[in-house]
Amino acid sequence: MRKLWGGHFDEPTDVLIERLNNSLVFDSRLWREDIRGSIAHATMLGSTGIIEVGESQTLVAGLAKLEADLSEGTVTLPEDAEDVHTAVEVLLRDRLGAVAGKLHTARSRNDQIATDIRLYLRGVCEVVDRELALMQEALLVHAETEFETVLPGFTHLQHAQPVVLSHHLLAYFWMLDRDRERLNDTRRRLNRLPLGAGALAGTGFPIDREQVCIALGFDAVIPNSLDAVSDRDFAIDFISFAAITMVHLSRLAEEIILWNTPEFGWITLHDSVTTGSSIMPQKKNPDVAELARGKTGRVFGDLMSLLTLMKGLPLAYNKDMQEDKEPLFDSVDTLLLVIPAMRKTVATAKFRADRMLAATRGDFSTATDLADYLVQQGLPFRDAHTVVGKVVQHCTERRIGLEDLDESTLATFSPLLERDTKAALAVLTVQSCVAARTSQGGTAPNSVRAQYQLAKARLESSAPQ
Ligand code: ARG
Helix, strand or coil: CECCCCCCCCCCCCHHHHHHHCCHHHHHHHHHHHHHHHHHHHHHHHHCCCCCHHHHHHHHHHHHHHHHHHHHCCCCCCCCECCHHHHHHHHHHHHHHHHHHHCCCCCCHHHHHHHHHHHHHHHHHHHHHHHHHHHHHHHHHHHCCCCCCEEEEEECCEEEEEEEHHHHHHHHHHHHHHHHHHHHHHHHHHCEECCCCCCCCCCCCCCCHHHHHHHCCCCEECCCHHHHHHCCHHHHHHHHHHHHHHHHHHHHHHHHHHHCCCCCCCEECCHHHCECCCCCCCCCECHHHHHHHHHHHHHHHHHHHHHHHHHCCCCCCCHHHHHHHHHHHHHHHHHHHHHHHHHHHHHHCEECHHHHHHHCCCCCCCHHHHHHHHHHCCCCHHHHHHHHHHHHHHHHHHCCCHHHCCHHHHHCCCHHHHHCHHHHHHCCCHHHHHHHCCCCCCCCHHHHHHHHHHHHHHHHHCCCC
């Protein structure tokens, strides 16, 4: 195995230990960031006079060429390198000879890896943000046409009060909006430069960290070298964001799964996002939603891994921290699979307005409205609640819904209902029920239209560049 050390070792490393120690199998994905950091470092080594300007130029040109060749695939990382830093340096030495050995002046793999991961994650934040914005857009496209589609709203998974479908879909829009805020926050905090911290204590070479900071597009230099090499908060921040985002996607997935059952029948999923059964010819399974729900568990696991990894570490760098990458990459990969898959599922879904409306029949979800009506007639809410309770009991015993009551029966429950029974009956339709909820953020179609405009403006103003 090729290493960047070994001068004071007489015996080779045990083969098993080499396997344990090796990180190239997973950190190879950081090669672009590693080269980028090295170019900024090599440039600074030249401009500060730590190495000759000519040497610095040779290093920078060599690194840039290596970047291009790796991108094109004309060269690949040597598989027998200990880690990505070794792999890049070995390739550079093959091409440039001895001068390549000057690149690591005033630098350690400890500040190098911290820089690489931050650069990588910064790019990931942009891609993930774009995916979330697209998912929000898919929700808005449906929301725009479902202001009048009434369905039962639930509490305790019991029919509670009717709502309109746009309202329901917009709830997920706002969850994702908060996720994007969290992502933004994560990105802001991670965009600080560790390079220049050395192994842990800084360096005696006259480095210029500000120059490197600007070259790499970081917002600030991390002020404490011990903190710079040993902090992984930014990775924890990211996976926390990922875990909460997965909670939201998983809740949406759960609703899609429920709505897709024959008992609900509120949604029809497109063939391209469902799968069949090898034995039951009639099956069309909502696998995307199930996998989104299932994969949420692994992201929680990633978060727990990283928290547990860091909790007992003394300052500064410890090799334990090499274990930060797999959970982090796993969360990134999971998000970038699940968000677009869920977006496609939502974008191609058809909602069954007829079935939703039918589900409100006989579900007593307008009972609160009858109580509110009695309140408007002067009855205290508690008493109104009791009167309507009796009406519900009456209907339940006769196996009818509130909407099936006739005027003369309804009138018997209270003198206040007798006064204008027609008006009382009118509040019992789900349409009048949703139309009445005109409060800001409420489910009246016009309130939801206003909310939709707010969401649309929010998405436009937060559009990823
Ligand atoms: N592969 C290491 C990691 O991921 C890079 C830093 C190694 N530093 C060291 N002193 N061995 O953390």
